[in-house]
Amino acid sequence: MSGKGAPELTVSDCADLRVAVIAAQWHPTVMDGLVDGALRALRDLGIDEPTLLRVPGSFELPVVAKVLADRGYDAIVALGVVIRGGTPHFDYVCHGVTNGLTQVGVDTGVPIGFGVLTCDTEEQAIARAGLPGSPEDKGHEAVTAAVSTAATLRSVSEPWR
Template sequence: MSGKGAPELTVKNCGDLRVAVVAASWHEKVMDGLVEGAMRALHELGIDEPTLLRVPGSFELPVVVKALAERGYDAVVALGVVIRGGTPHFEYVCQGVTQGLTQVSVQTGVPIGFGVLTCDTEQQALDRAGVEGSTEDKGHEAVTAAVATATILRTVAEPWRQASGA
């Protein structure tokens, strides 16, 4: 199971963060589960007004995530699923999405929750999507990781703001 060894994160004092979720549209049942898990996590964290945007597919995630990161969001969560087929398309899309989201995070300094499932089968995706019968809830996990990172970054930024008078 890929979720074995996942950390148990406790996130506090984050209700004032601006968080957006960007979700692909392919594989509707999987995506509905990921989005539901993400929105549930945000609610549990006290973030009551997140932005939710849908894009056509996973390949479109980085450009929209970048636009949100540049517009003052404290964290952005990318949700998608790519299921292996019989062509190299899987590798190209997975690599492009992963590198694109990593680049956005590093360039903007905004945490990007990586909730993009890269699976060999639809059943593997369903097992991770947080739907009934799933063993994992990657939408929830992606939000928790992004928000936890945003709160860590806030503690790094605060001493600088205080010292500079900002």
């Protein structure tokens, strides 16, 4: 979900969902904004006791997401930021994180809220971090997407056998 054209999601009856937020530690100002937005969204949804885990960087998000999915979480939110530098490192990390988190969601059936910012500059990251004056709040959006998807999955009845 991004900027113009983002859906208006309404989520209800989700206070009993077990949700985890995993956040990288690189770029602390941006990460603090993303985490604050995610926790605010969870409070707004009535989810008062989420699990919050910190990992060194964005590359570590998929493995922790997989373990949490295997331990019964209903939704997982992955937060990180990767800012382009002068080497191909940016591309490798972005692809690895994106592919890893996608694989966790597909393999486990647990929704993964993708709150990993992949930006060319720190200014772009700050604009998306939900900080005072930021036009976007990707931490909040990632929670809303993951919890909305978990609620949708819960509403699907078991197939007839």
